[in-house]
Amino acid sequence: MEFRVYRIPPAVPEFTGRQTELAALRNLLSVATPRPVCVISGPSGIGKSALAVQAAQALARHYPDGRLYVELNGGSSAPATPEEALAAVLRRLGERPPDGLAERAAHYRKALARRRFLIVLDDAQSERQVRPLLPGGGTCGVLITSRSSLPALAGTSPIELGELPPEASIALLGRIVGAGRVARERAAAARIAERCRGLPLALRLAGARLASEPDWPLGLLADRLVDHTPRTGAEPGAEPGAEPGAEPGAEPGAEPGAGPGAGPGAGPGAGPGVEPGAGPGAGPGAGPGVEPGAGPGAGPGAGPGAGPGVELGAGLGAEPGSGARATIGLAWEALDGQSRRALRRMAALGLPDATAWITAALLDATPDDAAGALDRLTRAGLLTAHTPGRHITHDLVRTFVEERADEKTAGDRAAAVTRLLGGWMWLLQRIAPPFRPGVIPLETGRSPGVEVDPSVTDGVLADPYAWFEAEQKSIAGGVRAAAALGQDEIAVQLASALSGSAFVSGDLFDAWNQTHAVALGVARRKGNTLGEATLLTELGRLRGGQSRFDEARACLSQALPLFRATGHLRGELATLADLALSCREQGRFAEALRLPAIAERRAGHDEIGDDTAIAQVKRLIGSIRLEQGDYGTAWQELAQALWLSRTIEDRRGEARTLLAISWYHRARGELDEAGEHASKALAGFIEIGDEPMTAHALRARAKTWLRVGRRGEARRPLEQALEICQAANDRLGAALTLRTLGELDLAEGRLRESRGHLALAVQLTQRLGVPLWRARILRDTAWLQHAFGASDQADALLAEAMEIFHRHGAREYRELSADPLPPGPYSRL
Known part of the structure; x- marks a missing residue:
């Protein structure tokens, strides 16, 4: 679910150069009709997204209906699928996404027909990913960024980005650190630009490093810009038990940079990324790629044995992004331990973005400390504040940091996952709708989660849907991280909590399906039978809620023997009832009746003894008998269900049974009684806030009015019912x-x-x-x-x-x- 849809983000303040490309995009995308599809291509870090945003801002007046930005994350481990991206765009447009790729694409094109939008599809992976997102019709412009030129996408206008020229590179550096400072050391600035290889990401990181050290001469940074080759395991000088990157003298488990003498090149006999003894003729401790004869102590600021002016990208040839690797390495070395740990854990868990409270959970720190770490990472250029309060990192930075994790940090990662997912569980249970899907609650012992800071909870409760819309892809990433670490229980628990959250009440069915599928996989691998059964039943309920009854029955049928194998009677009872409901909707009455009979015996079992469940099963049996025309048995079951619901003061059960009794009377032509019971059911649903069932009661009462000739009063309730059903999908x-x-x-x-x-x-x-x-x-x-x-x-x-x-x-x-x-x-x- 790696995507997000925004209005166009603000332009990059220090945007420099690319005037030829910018003019070409303006000319191409400002024509009347048909609007073109432009593809900006180039390697990672070359500035594709910055150019796209700059162009989109400049083109605002040509697209009066708006501009949409879709983050596809094609370079990540979980790029957006076309279905997910279409759903997100449709929601942004105020539309309800239908099921299926073809239906969503058609709905998308219809929503954009005769409207003038600019669609920015950022970081596309392939033609297959973006083709369904092309609106067609010729009224909307499309601007795509991708590492590939997407040659199989017919009719596009390609813009290929290369390195920034030297003058533009120096100018970009000057916009970050100050033109005067660059002018005073122009030769050193030119060396920095050369070693950054004209890569805007690398230049911004270099600029951020210099901005944080106003007394540094530019020549010092130029000398230190050596490539940090990928390594795993402990970094040079780390003591046993220290995290990778810990400096000499750090306590076991201490953060990188915590020990004395920290700094670029610190550590006996090793400079950053240097392996001892490599290279013919190299001086003691010289690293690969060091000029022959380079000896100990050479180069300003280098530790003993570091060679002067190690060539950028040594050992990597012309690998794309090697210019950025050098500046990322310097920014990394300058970080304090807490900031390194935050960035390392974000990368290790594959989180697409982070907020202060997420960072606090990862660090086991206070919100203020976490906010400080995010601020330091942002000032260092390693994070970007993409939307208010949410920070993202470039994929090159993420890759660099991932290379610095090893098995010694696995325990810390597992603890961080537990805290983070526990926090999400806590928040999701605060925003759970009053009614969960399914006939009978599962009650499989869900954890209450890990309490988060009250200010965070208050913010979520103030606008739960906005919070969830922003948070959902991070939550899905957290479930994937737990599954990857083999933490089946916490993955199952969070996926289960999602089933009663805004994933359901906000109709975010795609995300619910994905998280359940990931959690189901790890539950099976770890032999967690109860977790597997729980997730299968919830997936069945999801499919039932989508009216995909064949799939619902398949999931529920798989769950039933698993609950029986674990002896979980409540789970078996709930699954039997849901299975019967799906059978009823498909007209499979014989099968539907066998299941509630078993469920009723389970509900009356001493271990459960649940009158609420018995009432619900009786109502289900009564509704099936009504479909068959067995009015006598139907009335008997429904009357018992109503009596039980009222006895135990189950207001929702009472309202649902009153609605079923209204259907019973209408089927028998007893219209006065039908209308009376429909009105009582409607009042009950409104009182308890059950909107989906309110729609069914509105329709039942309107249908009775239609039958008795009150046609003028029937239309508005039906229109209200249709609006509710469409809003809930x-x-x-x-x-x-x-x-x-x-x-x-x-x-x-x-x-x-x-x-x-x-x-x-x-x-x-x-x-x-x-x-x-x-x-x-x-x-x-x-x-x-x-x-x-x-x-x-x-x-x-x-x-x-x-x-x-x-x-x-x-x-x-x-x-x-x-x-x-x-x-x-x-x-x-």
């Missing part, structure tokens, strides 16, 4: 509401509007795999065709509906066999 609820709107249109003689609503409802139910609901809408459409005078089409639709009713043993088969076209276009369900 409740596709089945939306289909049923569209169907009822179609019935209302037909009753009012609005035949074309009725055809539109019913056609959409048929398409949705076909896609969702809910045959009984599709058959009911086909039956309604048959009545519509009769109204149009198309009797042959009506008969064919009714015959298709009857075949489905007969195959599933639905009550409609018997009712319609006796009276296929009852007076008036109103169905009983």
